[in-house]
Amino acid sequence: MAVTAILTLSGCRNERSSDASFEDDFDYFVEQFADLKIMKYRVPGFEDLSLKQKKLIYYLSQAAICGRDIIYDQNGKYNLAIRRTLETIYSSFSGDRETDDFRNFETYTKRVWFSNGIYHHYSSDKFKPAFSREYFTGLVYRSDTTALPLREGETVDEFLEVIVPVMFDPDVLPKKVFTDTDQDIVANSAVNFYENVTEQEAVNFYNSMKVPGDTTPVSYGLNTKLVKENGLIKENVYKLNGLYGEAISQIVYWLEKASGVAENEEQKQVIDKLVEYYITGDLETFDEYSILWVNDLDSRIDFVNGFIETYEDPLGMKATWEALVNFKDLEATRRTEIISANAQWFEDNSPIDERFKKNEVKGVTAKVITAAMLGGDCYPATPIGINLPNADWIRKLHGSKSVTIENITYAYDQVSLGSGFLEEFASGQEEIDLIKKYGYQADNLQVDLHECLGHGSGQLLPGTSPDALKNYASSLEEVRADLFSLYFIADEKMLELGLLPDYDAVKAKYLAYIRNGLMTQLVRIEEGKDIEQAHMRCRQIISRWAYEHGKTDHVIEAFTTDGNTYYRINDFQKLRMLFGELLAEVQRIKSEGDYEAGRELVETYGIRFDRKLHQEVLARYEKLNLVPYGGFLNPMYEPVEENGELVDVRISFSDSYAGQMMYYSKNYSFLPTWN
Numbered sequence: 001m002a003v004t005a006i007l008t009l010s011g012c013r014n015e016r017s018s019d020a021s022f023e024d025d026f027d028y029f030v031e032q033f034a035d036l037k038i039m040k041y042r043v044p045g046f047e048d049l050s051l052k053q054k055k056l057i058y059y060l061s062q063a064a065i066c067g068r069d070i071i072y073d074q075n076g077k078y079n080l081a082i083r084r085t086l087e088t089i090y091s092s093f094s095g096d097r098e099t100d101d102f103r104n105f106e107t108y109t110k111r112v113w114f115s116n117g118i119y120h121h122y123s124s125d126k127f128k129p130a131f132s133r134e135y136f137t138g139l140v141y142r143s144d145t146t147a148l149p150l151r152e153g154e155t156v157d158e159f160l161e162v163i164v165p166v167m168f169d170p171d172v173l174p175k176k177v178f179t180d181t182d183q184d185i186v187a188n189s190a191v192n193f194y195e196n197v198t199e200q201e202a203v204n205f206y207n208s209m210k211v212p213g214d215t216t217p218v219s220y221g222l223n224t225k226l227v228k229e230n231g232l233i234k235e236n237v238y239k240l241n242g243l244y245g246e247a248i249s250q251i252v253y254w255l256e257k258a259s260g261v262a263e264n265e266e267q268k269q270v271i272d273k274l275v276e277y278y279i280t281g282d283l284e285t286f287d288e289y290s291i292l293w294v295n296d297l298d299s300r301i302d303f304v305n306g307f308i309e310t311y312e313d314p315l316g317m318k319a320t321w322e323a324l325v326n327f328k329d330l331e332a333t334r335r336t337e338i339i340s341a342n343a344q345w346f347e348d349n350s351p352i353d354e355r356f357k358k359n360e361v362k363g364v365t366a367k368v369i370t371a372a373m374l375g376g377d378c379y380p381a382t383p384i385g386i387n388l389p390n391a392d393w394i395r396k397l398h399g400s401k402s403v404t405i406e407n408i409t410y411a412y413d414q415v416s417l418g419s420g421f422l423e424e425f426a427s428g429q430e431e432i433d434l435i436k437k438y439g440y441q442a443d444n445l446q447v448d449l450h451e452c453l454g455h456g457s458g459q460l461l462p463g464t465s466p467d468a469l470k471n472y473a474s475s476l477e478e479v480r481a482d483l484f485s486l487y488f489i490a491d492e493k494m495l496e497l498g499l500l501p502d503y504d505a506v507k508a509k510y511l512a513y514i515r516n517g518l519m520t521q522l523v524r525i526e527e528g529k530d531i532e533q534a535h536m537r538c539r540q541i542i543s544r545w546a547y548e549h550g551k552t553d554h555v556i557e558a559f560t561t562d563g564n565t566y567y568r569i570n571d572f573q574k575l576r577m578l579f580g581e582l583l584a585e586v587q588r589i590k591s592e593g594d595y596e597a598g599r600e601l602v603e604t605y606g607i608r609f610d611r612k613l614h615q616e617v618l619a620r621y622e623k624l625n626l627v628p629y630g631g632f633l634n635p636m637y638e639p640v641e642e643n644g645e646l647v648d649v650r651i652s653f654s655d656s657y658a659g660q661m662m663y664y665s666k667n668y669s670f671l672p673t674w675n
């Protein structure tokens, strides 16, 4: 499973950092177009790795880029033909490149690169070019036509007859993944996992494979394309001498090099098993690989490379190719270890009734990683966290690895700080300065407290049903975990454990939390709608409850300037006491299974909000011209050789989105246009 960041907001969850200093000159923002922004990420700690580890990252990174064509072809059978045509124009068009039409062509090309094909990476709708067919045909003819991906004996006209309707006609293959179950979701999906096969045929094909009573089934259909040829349905397997073999042989080449510099025997086995799977395409080998992978916990460097996630298959069986190379962020992981090691202290000192405390509590250690290279379906739009493997029985018997990718979330945070969002909604310069200095670090700590301790704390009274809170359970559970983190982040213990530099970091967290809960998170809600999502309800419940209950003491104060609403906090200590008070009550609700009180709390504070304020917030947000989706350029790794021997790997950062895409297409494009 992949965790994706869609909209980045200050105070958003899943953000962590190990950086102690936030003075950062690195320019994370690259460019913005359509509904997308391109950023780049740093790889802190890479320089400190050993030469052997750097080599391993270099080889795995090469393997991560070599599969790029695969994801294009999976996302639609015309994608490679269209991409190569766009790139031919981009690099050789001899006419005027300063016109609106050409700019629109460039934007279209950039969107295709971003989505690894002609369909929006999130909505899965086909892009509508903002230029005409005639203009496009003219571009093709005024470019180097000898570089077009024509088939043997095909004329340019014949080629254009194939791709132009696919690009321009809104009725031709309009959707990558078709989800309207009243119709055939397989036949109507443009995704290239099936050919000449109906939904029913595909379902029957795989049902007949399943073995009744099999408790450790392979992931049927995961690495194949299902086709009907001469009336016969069969699978074309992604493997060395099969479908996508030209790219897979390159991946295998680099994986074998990686195997030679593995950190330890366990990791070498992981890599070798993956190579075996790529050669055979055998799904039992893939399961063996997954088990080896999930058990490899001691290696510093880790990676994902293969056919993993099944979101893009309408039947949820076939996996897109993706890659991620990473290494453990030791400092950030140490942070979660400190928190977990002190779990009992937190439980004992929690402001809840003694009867609801656990006698013995165990914290969870979250692993924090640094991404070194993104590939396939993880590039340029990338997850901020992953939890693998996906096979249920492997997860149950062997566990799973759950990680957050901190250098990616850090880059998101840095870019959002420059977006004008904070300046628009913060209560004043003091708040802006506090957030810039401490916001990210305080967010990380709060998320750690929430995840490592909050959810696991407290206990039900004997006889209380775990389902007693029914439809309000998930919101209330998030409230409980958030309150736990908000209460303890302001504890002396944080300074004592060295987890916070000083108390001002608490102020930054409280200000951001209240502002988000009372106001800014509403930008995600459409006009006229209520709050549905559990985490959003949670933030509003806590913020509104604290606002109302601290009113007589003016703990939180609303004020307006030039018609704009702001919130300031006058008494941080009292606010902490309010968080503690509400935590005690929410823990009571959970421990006793008090459905009525839980319902009352969520209904009163969590769902509805001031419509006038909502309109105001939406209008202020719109002015900022922010885009909802983001993606990342990769760093470059350059091998340094002396006398034919690799003596160092140098890292550098490209600033050109088009440059990186063209570079990859030139040097890492291994598949034929038609597969």
Ligand code: ZN
Pocket (backbone or CB within 6 Å): 450, 455, 477, 478, 481
């Ligand atoms: Zn949670």
